Amino acid sequence: xxxxxxxxxxxxTSDALTAAQLYYVQDLTMEAIAxxxxxxxxxxxxxxxxARASGLVDIQIRSPLDAPSRVEKLILDRFQxxxxxxxxxxxxSDVDRLERVALSVARILGEFFDSNMIMGIAWxxxxxxxxxxLTPKRTHNAQIVQLNGAxxxxxxxxxxxxxxxxxxxxxxxxxxEQFPVPTFFDDPATRTAYWRERGLRRLLEMQGNMxxxxxxxxxxxxxxxxxxxxxxxxxxxxFTALSDAGVVGDVATVFYRxxxxxxxxxxxxxxxxxxxxVLRRTPRRICVVAGTSKVDSLRGALAAGLITDLFIDxxxxxxxxxx
Amino acid sequence: xxxxxxxxxxxxTSDALTAAQLYYVQDLTMEAIAxxxxxxxxxxxxxxxxARASGLVDIQIRSPLDAPSRVEKLILDRFQxxxxxxxxxxxxSDVDRLERVALSVARILGEFFDSNMIMGIAWxxxxxxxxxxLTPKRTHNAQIVQLNGAxxxxxxxxxxxxxxxxxxxxxxxxxxEQFPVPTFFDDPATRTAYWRERGLRRLLEMQGNMxxxxxxxxxxxxxxxxxxxxxxxxxxxxFTALSDAGVVGDVATVFYRxxxxxxxxxxxxxxxxxxxxVLRRTPRRICVVAGTSKVDSLRGALAAGLITDLFIDxxxxxxxxxx
DNA sequence: CGACTCCTTGCACATATGTTCACGGCTCTT
DNA sequence: AAGAGCCGTGAACATATGTGCAAGGAGTCG
Numbered sequence: 001x002x003x004x005x006x007x008x009x010x011x012x013t014s015d016a017l018t019a020a021q022l023y024y025v026q027d028l029t030m031e032a033i034a035x036x037x038x039x040x041x042x043x044x045x046x047x048x049x050x051a052r053a054s055g056l057v058d059i060q061i062r063s064p065l066d067a068p069s070r071v072e073k074l075i076l077d078r079f080q081x082x083x084x085x086x087x088x089x090x091x092x093s094d095v096d097r098l099e100r101v102a103l104s105v106a107r108i109l110g111e112f113f114d115s116n117m118i119m120g121i122a123w124x125x126x127x128x129x130x131x132x133x134l135t136p137k138r139t140h141n142a143q144i145v146q147l148n149g150a151x152x153x154x155x156x157x158x159x160x161x162x163x164x165x166x167x168x169x170x171x172x173x174x175x176x177e178q179f180p181v182p183t184f185f186d187d188p189a190t191r192t193a194y195w196r197e198r199g200l201r202r203l204l205e206m207q208g209n210m211x212x213x214x215x216x217x218x219x220x221x222x223x224x225x226x227x228x229x230x231x232x233x234x235x236x237x238x239f240t241a242l243s244d245a246g247v248v249g250d251v252a253t254v255f256y257r258x259x260x261x262x263x264x265x266x267x268x269x270x271x272x273x274x275x276x277x278v279l280r281r282t283p284r285r286i287c288v289v290a291g292t293s294k295v296d297s298l299r300g301a302l303a304a305g306l307i308t309d310l311f312i313d314x315x316x317x318x319x320x321x322x323x
Numbered sequence: 324x325x326x327x328x329x330x331x332x333x334x335x336t337s338d339a340l341t342a343a344q345l346y347y348v349q350d351l352t353m354e355a356i357a358x359x360x361x362x363x364x365x366x367x368x369x370x371x372x373x374a375r376a377s378g379l380v381d382i383q384i385r386s387p388l389d390a391p392s393r394v395e396k397l398i399l400d401r402f403q404x405x406x407x408x409x410x411x412x413x414x415x416s417d418v419d420r421l422e423r424v425a426l427s428v429a430r431i432l433g434e435f436f437d438s439n440m441i442m443g444i445a446w447x448x449x450x451x452x453x454x455x456x457l458t459p460k461r462t463h464n465a466q467i468v469q470l471n472g473a474x475x476x477x478x479x480x481x482x483x484x485x486x487x488x489x490x491x492x493x494x495x496x497x498x499x500e501q502f503p504v505p506t507f508f509d510d511p512a513t514r515t516a517y518w519r520e521r522g523l524r525r526l527l528e529m530q531g532n533m534x535x536x537x538x539x540x541x542x543x544x545x546x547x548x549x550x551x552x553x554x555x556x557x558x559x560x561x562f563t564a565l566s567d568a569g570v571v572g573d574v575a576t577v578f579y580r581x582x583x584x585x586x587x588x589x590x591x592x593x594x595x596x597x598x599x600x601v602l603r604r605t606p607r608r609i610c611v612v613a614g615t616s617k618v619d620s621l622r623g624a625l626a627a628g629l630i631t632d633l634f635i636d637x638x639x640x641x642x643x644x645x646x
Numbered sequence: 647c648g649a650c651t652c653c654t655t656g657c658a659c660a661t662a663t664g665t666t667c668a669c670g671g672c673t674c675t676t
Numbered sequence: 677a678a679g680a681g682c683c684g685t686g687a688a689c690a691t692a693t694g695t696g697c698a699a700g701g702a703g704t705c706g
Contacts (some may be wrong), residue, residue: 017386024382025427026409028665036412040686045664058383059347063340064461078495086349087341089359104348138387353693363656366693 016051019044024057027285055136071314074321079302081310084108087279088313090318094291097313101290102129105311109214110137112284113172115210118143120274121254122167123150125163126216128287131164135169140176145206147215147252149181149272177203181272183233183253188269204257207274210282217301218250222293234267241266249297251287253277259298260304276304284308328499338624339374342367347380378433378459379466394637397644402625404633407431411636417614420636424613425452428634432537434458435607435632436495440534441466443597444491446473446484447576449539449611454490464498468529470538470575472595474505500526504595506556506576511592530597533605535586540624545616564589574610574629583618583627599627607631615642 006044015037022028022036023044028043037044051057068076075083086104088097107128113119115286121127121144129242150161162178185191194200220234220242233253234242245265252273255265261278262268279285287307295316301307312320338360345351345359346367353367360367367503372382391399399408409427411420432453436442444450444467473484485501492499508514517523543557543565556576557565568588570578578588585591585599595609602608610630612621624630624641636644 013387014392014570017384017390020384021410021427025384025430026423027426029661041663042665042686043684044682049664056385058385060381060383061340061379062347062381063345067337067339067340087359089346100349103350104344107348241512258340284602304385353690364654364693365695366654368692369654372694 012047012050013054013056015039016047017056019047019059020051023048030155031182037228042153053135055138057109060108060111065086071317071321073321075310077183077309081302081307083310083312085317086311086313090315090317092313092315094289094293097315098126098129098290099287101311102126102314105286105288106130106133107135108311109134109286110172112212112286113137113139113142115140115142118145118206118209119168119172119174120145120147120207120210120215120282120302120306121162121165122147122213122215122273124216124218127214127291128160128164128315130214132169133193134167136173138172139172139174141204142172143168143177144172145177145203145210145211146179147207147274148254149179149183151180151182172202175304177206179203183272184238184267185270185272191270191272208278208281212284212286213282214286215280216288217294217297218253218257219294219297220247222296232290238267248300249294251276254279256304257301258300258303260300260306277308279306286311289313289316292316295319332573334449335373336377336379337409339370339377340363340379340396342370343374343380346371357637360467372482376458378431381433383431383434394644397638398633401644402624402630404630406633406635406640408640409634409636411638414637415636417616419463420638421449421452421613422547424611425449425634426456428609428611429453429456429517430458433495434459435535435609436460436462438462439464441468441529441532442495442497443468443470443530443533443536443538443605445470445536445538446487446539447539448614450537451483451487453537453611454487457490457494459494459496462495462497465495466500467492467495467497467531468500468526468533469502470530470536470597471577472502472504472506474503498562500529502526504593506595507561507590508593510617514593514595531604533599535609536602536610537611538574539611540617540620541576542617542620543570543572543578552566560589571623572617573625574599575626577602579618579623581623581626583623583625583629600628602629609634612636612639615639618642 019033019037022033023030024115028036030041030048035048036042036043041302048057069085070081075081075085081297083102088100091222092100099241109150112115119142123146144165145146145166146161165176165178167216168174178275181194187193195204220239242255242265245255246257248258249256250273254262255268256262256276257265268278286309287298287310289310291313292315298312298316298320326615328628342356342360345356346353351359353364353371357364358368369381375382392408395406398408406425409424411423417422429572440462442465446469468487469488489548490501491497504517508517516526525558565578565588568578569580570588571581572579573596576594577599578586578591578594579598579599581584602619608630609632610621610624610636612633613637616640621635621639
C-alpha cells in the first residue's frame with residue numbers, strides 16, 4: 001500500500017508542517033518534537049522558523065468585535081474608513097515607525113489578497129518596506145499590477161519599483177504586470193498616444209478591474225519627502241507648480257489638494273498613475289501610513305475618498321484625529 | 324477629545340491585545356513590550372498567556388493545498404471523507420493519543436463553528452477530553468444542542484454530559500439546549516410519547532437544522548470500552564443483544580453494524596440519539612477518533628455515511644487504511 | 647479600623663529557545 | 677580521485693520565556 005512516490009512535497013516542508021502542528025497545536029516542547037522527528041532540538045527550532053517564514057503557520061490577532069480602540073472608532077466615524085491603528089511607542093523614530101507598520105501590514109496582507117484576485121500596487125519607501133517583510137501565501141491565478149510608472153530622467157528607475165513589485169508577486173505566487181513607463185511624461189500627448197497601445201490597454205483594463213489597491217500617500221511638502229520627491233522625478237519648476245496649485249499630496253503620483261480635488265493640477269496630465277475615479281471603483285483600497293509628516297497628505301486622500309482601509313501608527317493616528 | 328469613558332473593554336484585555344500585536348506581529352521581545360506597556364517582563368508573559376488562552380491570538384497551520392499526507396489521500400479516496408491525521412508517536416499510550424487528538428480538535432474547532440450556526444454535540448470520553456481544551460471564540464446567536472440523553476439507571480448522569488456541553492457553550496458563547504432524558508428508555512412507547520412533548524419537539528427540530536455535528540464513535544466490543552459501556556447505561560442482557568445483532572459501534576448511542584445498517588437493532592428503538600438520517604442531513608459531521616480500538620466501529624460509521632470530516636491520530640489512521 | 651481574603655506584581659530561578667560554530671557529507675569541478 | 681564550495685547538522689553557548697514565591701494593594705467583613 002505504500003507507494004514509492006510518496007510525498008508530493010519535500011521532506012523538509014513536511015517535517016516543518018508536523019513540527020508546527022506539534023508545537024503550536026499540541027503544545028509540545030521542541031525537545032519532545034525533536035525526539036518524535038529523530039533529530040536535534042536545534043533543527044526543530046530551525047524547522048519552526050522556516051514554517052513561520054514560509055507562511056505554513058498563520059498567526060492572527062483577532063480583536064473581539066467590541067475591541068476597536070477609541071482612535072479607530074473616531075476615524076471610522078469621521079472618515080468612514082476602517083482603521084488599523086498599530087501600537088508604536090511615542091519615542092520611536094520615523095524610521096522605526098515605518099519599519100514596524102510595514103511589518104504589521106506585510107503580515108496581515110494575506111487576509112486581503114487571495115486566489116483569482118487582482119491587486120494594484122504603488123511603489124515608494126513605504127511599499128518598499130512592506131515588500132521586505134511579506135510572508136508568503138499560496139494563491140492561484142492571482143495578478144499583481146503596477147499602479148504607476150517608475151522611470152525618471154536620471155535612470156530608468158525600473159529596478160527600484162521592479163524589485164518591490166517582484167517581492168509581492170513572489171510572496172503570493174501571482175503574475176506580475178509591470179508598467180515600464182516614466183513616472184511622468186514630458187508631453188501629455190505622448191501619454192495619450194501611448195495609452196492607446198495594445199499592451200497598455202491590457203494593463204489599464206487590469207487596473208480597472210482591481211480587487212485591491214495597496215499604496216501609501218506622498219507628502220511633497222513635508223520635512224521628510226517621499227521617495228518620488230528626492231529621486232529625480234520632479235525638477236524645481238514642477239515642484240513649484242505643485243505648490244502653487246495647492247497640492248498637499250499624492251497617491252501613486254496622482255496629486256490632490258487638501259479638499260481632495262485634482263482639477264487643474266497640470267502635472268496630473270502627464271503622470272502615469274491611475275485616474276482617481278478608477279481607484280475609487282476598486283472595492284478595497286488599503287493605505288499604509290507611518291509618520292506624522294504624512295498627516296496632511298493623508299487628510300487629502302481621505303477627503304478624496306481614496307481609502308477604505310487604513311493602516312497607521314498610533315502617533316500618526318492621534319495626530320490625524322487631533323487628540 | 325479624550326472621553327473619560329474610554330475603553331469598552333477591560334484594560335487587561337486591551338493590554339493583552341496590544342502585547343499580542345507587538346509580540347506576534349511586530350516580533351518584539353517580551354522585554355521590549357514590557358517597556359512600552361510600563362510593566363514587568365513577567366506580566367507581559369502572563370498577558371500573552373491570557374491572550375492565547377482567551378482566543379485573542381489565533382494560530383493556524385495552513386497546509387499548502389498539495390500537502391495532504393498519503394494517508395489523508397487514501398482515506399479521501401476510499402471513504403470520501405476529509406481526514407485530518409494528527410501526528411502522534413507510535414509509542415504513545417491510548418490516553419496520550421486521546422489527549423493529543425482532543426487538544427488539536429479543540430484548537431481547530433473554531434474553524435467549523437460560527438455565529439448563527441447550530442452545532443449538535445454528543446458526550447463521552449472523547450468529547451469530554453475535547454471540551455477541556457477549547458479555546459474560546461466569540462459568536463452571536465449560536466446554538467449548541469445535545470445529541471442524545473445522558474441519564475442512566477444509577478444516577479441521572481446529567482452532570483457528566485452537562486459539564487461537557489456547558490464547556491462548549493461557554494467557549495463559544497452559545498445558547499445550550501440540553502436533553503434531560505435517559506440514554507435509553509425502558510419502553511419504546513415512552514419515548515414515542517415523550518417525543519411529542521412541545522419542549523422535545525423544539526430540540527428535535529434544532530437537531531434537524533444542525534449545521535455541524537460533533538461526535539466520536541463508541542466501540543462496545545473493544546478492549547477499551549467507551550464511557551457508555553462502563554457507566555451503567557447498559558445491562559448484561561442488553562449488551563448481549565447488541566452482540567447478537569452484529570453491532571460494531573455507535574454514534575451518539577445509535578448503534579450500527581459493520582456495513583452501516585441499523586435495521587432490527589432493538590436497542591435503537593429505545594435510545595435517544597438522533598436518527599442517522601437526521602445526522603446524514605447535517606452538512607458537516609465531524610468525527611473525532613483516537614486509539615486503534617475504535618477502528619472497527621469507525622469503519623461502520625464510515626460505511627453508514629455518518630462522517631464528512633475525520634480527526635484521527637496517525638496510528639489509528641494507518642490501521643484504518645491497513646498499511 | 648483592623649483582620650482577613652483575593653488578586654496582582656516583580657524578582658529570582660528554572661526551562662526553553664535561538665544562534666554560533668566547527669564538522670561531515672554532498673555535489674560539482676578539474 | 678582529490679579538492680573546493682555548499683548545505684545541513686548537533687553541541688555549546690547566549691537569550692528569552694515561564695513560574696513559584698513573597699510582598700503589597702484593594703475590597704470585605706466583623
